[in-house]
Amino acid sequence: KIFTESVGFVTSYEITDEKPDSESGYEVTVQAVVSREPISDLDKLKLVVEYLLAEPRVAILVEGDVGGEEMSSGRSEIIAGQIAVSLQKAGFSVVDAKLIEEKKKEFADSMDKEDAARLGSLLDANVIVKCKINAAITDRVEEIDGVKLNFPNLTATATGAFQIIHSETADVLSVFCHRDLPAGSNKGHGTTDDAAIGQALDKFIDAAANKLAWELASKLGGPVKLWVVLDKVTLEQAEGFEQQL
16 A cells, blocks of 8 residues: 555756745755656655555464474474564564464364364454464485485475464455465475475465465455556566466
């Protein structure tokens, strides 16, 4: 949301005259260069740009499996913390992960959307985000052309689904999964299981958190308007960009 806008932008100016004026107090005359071309660098213009039109309080509930074992509470707190940092940068208020783990003990292990909504209400959150995340080794290369490698080349894949649940109504506002994220954003590589899985989780969580911020803003805020200027591209490239966006 752009709060300050102008039909033109002063790109440079020079003061040519200054004098007291009885009517307005003081008069300054400048010779200025005014551009009416769109300027993409809004930071330079000191304009305030936001896409979040509401300030909901969000609780993040993380569970799943890592390397074939149930995710520990310590790991889930870390992942919830990573997601929280991204959401806080986007302007959301996020419930502390330790408080969520404490309150979660009052519910059954298999929590449905009604339970999740009640947990959200207990945490004084407008919405609760249920994250089901799994990560495992999906490819292991130990030799190439018959030559055994000193260290195996491991590939890990993180998958998961996210639900945004309204705490007051228990309505599911949005659902998305790893298939809705950019290609390759859930793959990790390394020479040990932990390294490969850790990289896959980090990349997946980063991409999912960005998607989550937009989903929350669009469901709980107003419409998101974007003005994109493409320079030196063909019509085909512009149409392809629009489809991807």
